[in-house]
Amino acid sequence: MVSPFSLVRWGGPLGPRFVSGWTSRRVSLPEAEAEALHLYSYQVFKQKGSGEYALTYLLAPEVVFMYGDSDWMDAKAGKAAADAMQRSGGRSRFRIVSNAGHHLYLDNYEEFNRYVDRVLADVERET
Known part of the structure; x- marks a missing residue:
């Protein structure tokens, strides 16, 4: 905790x-x-x-790793994690958002929102 x-x-x-x-x-x-x-x-x-304590449970069904193209976090690590999850049977996605830093939901909210909408629509179709 x-x-x-x-x-x-x-x-x-x-x-x-x-x-x-x-x-x-x-x-x-x-x-x-x-x-x-x-x-x-x-x-x-x-x-x-x-x-903040619930993230582990909230992300369990499917994890989406999103990074800005100028993010301070290492996107390669996120890509490796997403790939490893997929190889082990988990569900994950990886996305780089253009023209964005770490706060991609502010820096490029239009691309961020379009992608989140697409993910949610995919999840809804699958349930």
């Missing part, structure tokens, strides 16, 4: 600094907007954990 957000909660007075560092490295915004994002993110992340 530990998640990356646990660090924010356990960080006490350092929690806002953890969040500020995280948001600064991942999103480039004008100063006022960046400060608003830092404050908002901290308020969300410091709340009692809930859905």
Whole structure:
């Protein structure tokens, strides 16, 4: 029952600094907007954990690995994980979203939404 957000909660007075560092490295915004994002993110992340603990169960039916084409995360690792899951009989998909960093749902929401809609339609057809 530990998640990356646990660090924010356990960080006490350092929690806002953890969040500020995280948001600064991942999103480039004008100063006022960046400060608003830092404050908002901290308020969300410091709340009692809930859905973050459920990800293992939520992702069990089918896992979709999506990365932005300029994501800071290693897309090769996601591709390898998706391939390994498929080889072992699991269901997974892999997608690179163009013109996007790590927050692809913001950076290129149109392509992201189209792909998610397609995945959901496929899952609905199969059930």
